Amino acid sequence: MTEGPENRSGGASMPPAEPQSVATPLTSAAIFLTFTIDAGGEDTVRALLPDVAGLRRAVAFRRPETAPEVVIGIGADAWPRLFAADPPPELHPFVELDGGRHRAPSTPGDLLFHIQAESPGACFALADQIMGGLRGAVSPVDEVHGFQYFDRRNLLGFVDGTENPEGVEAADAAYIDADDPFAAGSYAIVQKYHHDMDGWNAVSVEEQQRVVGRTKLDDIELGDDQPANSHVALTDIADDDGNDLSIYRANMPFGAPTEDLHGTYFIGYAKRADTLERMLRNMFLGDPPGNYDRLLDFSTPQTGNLYFVPSQSFLGDLPAAPVAGGAAAEDTGDAPAPDTDGSLGIGSLK
Numbered sequence: 001m002t003e004g005p006e007n008r009s010g011g012a013s014m015p016p017a018e019p020q021s022v023a024t025p026l027t028s029a030a031i032f033l034t035f036t037i038d039a040g041g042e043d044t045v046r047a048l049l050p051d052v053a054g055l056r057r058a059v060a061f062r063r064p065e066t067a068p069e070v071v072i073g074i075g076a077d078a079w080p081r082l083f084a085a086d087p088p089p090e091l092h093p094f095v096e097l098d099g100g101r102h103r104a105p106s107t108p109g110d111l112l113f114h115i116q117a118e119s120p121g122a123c124f125a126l127a128d129q130i131m132g133g134l135r136g137a138v139s140p141v142d143e144v145h146g147f148q149y150f151d152r153r154n155l156l157g158f159v160d161g162t163e164n165p166e167g168v169e170a171a172d173a174a175y176i177d178a179d180d181p182f183a184a185g186s187y188a189i190v191q192k193y194h195h196d197m198d199g200w201n202a203v204s205v206e207e208q209q210r211v212v213g214r215t216k217l218d219d220i221e222l223g224d225d226q227p228a229n230s231h232v233a234l235t236d237i238a239d240d241d242g243n244d245l246s247i248y249r250a251n252m253p254f255g256a257p258t259e260d261l262h263g264t265y266f267i268g269y270a271k272r273a274d275t276l277e278r279m280l281r282n283m284f285l286g287d288p289p290g291n292y293d294r295l296l297d298f299s300t301p302q303t304g305n306l307y308f309v310p311s312q313s314f315l316g317d318l319p320a321a322p323v324a325g326g327a328a329a330e331d332t333g334d335a336p337a338p339d340t341d342g343s344l345g346i347g348s349l350k
Ligand code: HEM
Pocket: 154, 156, 158, 159, 160, 161, 162, 163, 164, 191, 193, 212, 214, 231, 232, 235, 236, 237, 247, 249, 264, 266, 268, 276, 279, 280, 299
């Protein structure tokens, strides 16, 4: 294993790595952008990554009351195309799951941008700036505009996000520990779900509550009569010593009424990919096997991706790019070749 990216200074003491804005309060609006990187587009992507913080600031300064946040995730196939350094140990392509009854597909995704703000306009402005920097270098795979629904409910009518950890516990669930080479990073899993609203509405509220594992009106966890195949029963997990294994979720409803489309964009962040993957195995394969999550009888994933979310510090000072032959390019920040027309890159002065 080569040196991790946070330790590139050869042992000299470095300031602690800053995380991206992962464990932040849920907002009223979000945009999720998924791209694959085109052949030859790697340099453009590398040039954009350190610039995103500045693009965010430019939007935030004009709309401070709805300042957007953005989280960038990098997929397993993209990593070796962008960086010579070894990837984080748990970064791999999303593992497809097939439980017979329900399937979690693995779909393309080299880059994820999770943009959040109190206003859709602020999300849009930042997405537009990011797209401007990537155009010609990437192919869009998916674009989802999420919104906050009444009482923080999803489109199935249940409050979503209640058991998310808060404060220090949220940071502890989401961010890799400070002594790790990938300190302050996270793993993220995303799945875009479509709901079967006719099927769901044909079921009584009592039965819906047994599917989710909480009451519908006031969002209280079911007690002793919690079914073993409820969503809560299968995602509330612990390690071998009985310690809770937490993730940080930022699900958003989305949809298109004219297409009768009702969805939930699931996004979960954790310091260990294994925690997210254990939850998924419980849901799709079942725990014990066959005891799958009944929420899946009404919710079908259309996408599935695993990303590494590097620290802010990593994005601001990228490790060297790979070069043909496998050696690392000199770590110059990968600045593009200087302009020769004297325009300082702001256009022709002629
Ligand atoms: C259609 C997709 C999904 C929907 C609509 C959904 C909805 C919900 C709802 C309503 C709750 C109860 C309230 C709360 O604590 O937030 C919940 C809890 C939870 N969900 Fe999901 N969820 C979805 C997918 C997932 C996936 C894919 C995972 C993990 C990989 C997951 C992990 C969790 C966890 C960890 C909890 C908290 C369990 C507890 O400790 O009580 N969810 N979800």
